[in-house]
Amino acid sequence: MRALSASVVALLFVAGSALAQQARLGLGTPATSEQIRGWDIDVRPDGAGLPPGKGTVEQGEKVYAEQCAACHGEKGQNPAKGFDRLVGGKGTLATPKPVQTVGSYWPYATTIFDYVNRAMPFTAPNSLTADEVYSVVAYLLYVNDIVPRQAVMDAQELKKVKMPNAEGFIADGRPDTEDLKCKADCK
Amino acid sequence: MSVSRRRILASGAAIAIGGLSSNSREAQAGTVPPNVPEWMHEQGRPILSPAYGLPSKFEKDVVRRIREPRATDTEAFSVTPLQNLHGIITPNGLVFERHHAGVPEIAPDQHRLLVHGLVDRPLILTMDDLLRFPAVTRIHFLECSGNSSTEWRKSGYHSVQRTHGLLSCCEWTGVPLSTILGEVGLKSDAKWILAEGADAAAMTRSVPIEKALDDALLVYAQNGEMLRPEQDYPVRLFLPGFEGNMSVKWLRRLKIGDRPWHTREETARYTNLLANGKAYQFAFDVKSVVTFPNADRSFNAPGFYEISGIAWSGRGHVTCVDVSVDGGTTWRRTRLQEPVLDKCLTRFRLPFNWQGQPLEIQSRAYDDKGWMQPTRSSLIAARGTNPRYHFNAIQGWKVAADGVVTNAST
Numbered sequence: 001m002r003a004l005s006a007s008v009v010a011l012l013f014v015a016g017s018a019l020a021q022q023a024r025l026g027l028g029t030p031a032t033s034e035q036i037r038g039w040d041i042d043v044r045p046d047g048a049g050l051p052p053g054k055g056t057v058e059q060g061e062k063v064y065a066e067q068c069a070a071c072h073g074e075k076g077q078n079p080a081k082g083f084d085r086l087v088g089g090k091g092t093l094a095t096p097k098p099v100q101t102v103g104s105y106w107p108y109a110t111t112i113f114d115y116v117n118r119a120m121p122f123t124a125p126n127s128l129t130a131d132e133v134y135s136v137v138a139y140l141l142y143v144n145d146i147v148p149r150q151a152v153m154d155a156q157e158l159k160k161v162k163m164p165n166a167e168g169f170i171a172d173g174r175p176d177t178e179d180l181k182c183k184a185d186c187k
Numbered sequence: 188m189s190v191s192r193r194r195i196l197a198s199g200a201a202i203a204i205g206g207l208s209s210n211s212r213e214a215q216a217g218t219v220p221p222n223v224p225e226w227m228h229e230q231g232r233p234i235l236s237p238a239y240g241l242p243s244k245f246e247k248d249v250v251r252r253i254r255e256p257r258a259t260d261t262e263a264f265s266v267t268p269l270q271n272l273h274g275i276i277t278p279n280g281l282v283f284e285r286h287h288a289g290v291p292e293i294a295p296d297q298h299r300l301l302v303h304g305l306v307d308r309p310l311i312l313t314m315d316d317l318l319r320f321p322a323v324t325r326i327h328f329l330e331c332s333g334n335s336s337t338e339w340r341k342s343g344y345h346s347v348q349r350t351h352g353l354l355s356c357c358e359w360t361g362v363p364l365s366t367i368l369g370e371v372g373l374k375s376d377a378k379w380i381l382a383e384g385a386d387a388a389a390m391t392r393s394v395p396i397e398k399a400l401d402d403a404l405l406v407y408a409q410n411g412e413m414l415r416p417e418q419d420y421p422v423r424l425f426l427p428g429f430e431g432n433m434s435v436k437w438l439r440r441l442k443i444g445d446r447p448w449h450t451r452e453e454t455a456r457y458t459n460l461l462a463n464g465k466a467y468q469f470a471f472d473v474k475s476v477v478t479f480p481n482a483d484r485s486f487n488a489p490g491f492y493e494i495s496g497i498a499w500s501g502r503g504h505v506t507c508v509d510v511s512v513d514g515g516t517t518w519r520r521t522r523l524q525e526p527v528l529d530k531c532l533t534r535f536r537l538p539f540n541w542q543g544q545p546l547e548i549q550s551r552a553y554d555d556k557g558w559m560q561p562t563r564s565s566l567i568a569a570r571g572t573n574p575r576y577h578f579n580a581i582q583g584w585k586v587a588a589d590g591v592v593t594n595a596s597t
Contacts, residue, residue, distance in 0.1 A: 024369070025370060028302075028311060028312040030308060030310060035301070036303050036309060040303070042381055043448075044444075044449075080258075081258065084455070096572070100455065105455060108449050111451055111454055114391075114451070115450070118391070175472075
């Protein structure tokens with residue numbers, strides 16, 4: 001997503017250049033690599049952080065039915081009130097009634113893995129195995145017409161997936177309203 | 188009459204007054220001059236009842252309220268009663284809430300903050316460690332990016348609590364994030380930080396390193412006391428002026444990297460879908476809202492009143508606020524109450540004599556970066572009605588001849 005990277009330019013905060021020279025206080029305990037491994041669950045768009053494992057669309061369909069359908073609806077189309085629709089919405093983003101789903105809006109497939117792994121299912125977050133997460137991601141990509149039914153997702157395959165809205169984010173364009181610039185004496 | 192008998196009578200009278208029922212007028216008659224009220228003839232409550240102080244029972248309606256719709260009771264919002272607040276500080280029990288997976292109950296001696304990634308010395312910090320670092324205290328607003336999102340289209344809400352109540356302002360105490368980053372030692376390619384919460388959503392946001400080194404804080408205290416559980420006890424990230432969601436609560440991990448993570452919260456959520464399908468993010472522009480008169484406390488008779496409200500900017504400090512009582516045709520400069528601070532609520536006040544005529548009251552604010560609060564039509568012309576976030580347009584309140592206040596956007 002270019003918006004995040006480019007917005008740094010727009011923000012331009014003065015960085016503390018003296019930071020590197022700051023005297024250390026010696027507080028805290030060094031973290032071991034084993035300790036870090038236990039908590040280091042994030043996944044980046046380039047696939048960094050994806051764990052070993054794999055899953056098929058067929059397996060994902062079962063995981064989805066058991067773990068996800070109650071809130072997000074059968075095939076992700078008809079969610080319970082207040083929960084996200086996951087499927088559909090293609091071609092609606094620039095209309096008065098945009099439908100923002102995993103398929104229509106999310107720019108990276110790796111983010112589906114990251115989010116499902118850390119926060120889903122809602123009532124038992126962070127409880128699925130890596131294989132189950134890969135399979136449910138494969139299923140969601142399939143029902144959004146992004147991968148074929150025979151697709152198998154693993155770290156290599158997932159980071160290769162190109163999402164329909166990958167180019168849909170832009171740099172912050174503010175100020176953008178015509179009366180935003182101060183016209184009155186207000187200093 | 189015994190003391191206990193008197194107390195019962197006195198509290199009965201007081202409750203009736205609070206309810207403002209017709210009976211209360213009779214009860215009240217015994218308390219106004221020349222009569223001496225019952226509560227002057229007896230001892231009041233003993234000290235430490237309760238040990239942790241609570242508001243008067245007559246203020247029982249000054250509470251957070253849930254903003255509907257909500258999916259569940261754990262993935263939900265509550266809104267601050269701005270109409271009942273008088274200065275710029277939000278009391279801790281009234282600070283708005285936004286949770287993605289409920290409020291975790293975290294024992295401070297069990298909590299750990301892991302700082303790792305592109306650093307020289309990955310560290311685990313306990314709360315005891317964090318409390319030993321040199322601390323700072325600052326007053327800043329905290330606003331949910333979805334605040335006033337109801338106003339992008341026609342609003343159904345008449346109360347400022349519902350339209351603008353995903354907003355609070357507190358005194359925050361903690362450690363500058365730059366201090367912690369100095370302790371772990373940043374690698375030269377460190378550009379972004381992933382902040383992760385210890386709630387069941389394991390909430391994550393990517394923070395640009397410039398913000399982290401500028402004014403970001405690791406906060407553990409709010410208005411002088413340790414954070415409330417719903418405000419992230421025992422520790423949160425705090426990014427002044429940035430959308431509230433980025434100030435990750437119950438902070439357990441900071442990972443330093445060379446690029447953003449594009450987490451669910453910065454893709455599916457908290458991106459502003461424009462009419463053309465694109466999006467903006469992060470900082471709040473200048474904004475203000477009139478909080479008196481309001482739907483709950485209006486003009487009840489002609490005469491003198493003080494119109495009042497709050498203004499703020501995520502980019503700096505408010506320089507001035509104008510108020511219109513004729514729907515934006517003419518404007519009057521208001522008095523700003525000190526202190527006027529960066530990325531902080533500023534209260535404005537304007538003396539006003541109401542003659543009983545219908546009004547449309549608006550406020551518009553300016554900040555020191557040269558930004559001016561836009562009209563609703565101007566904001567919608569630029570961004571359409573699809574964005575869910577960062578609505579900052581001028582808000583109008585209609586006051587009818589009988590004093591009833593409604594949302595002028597509806």
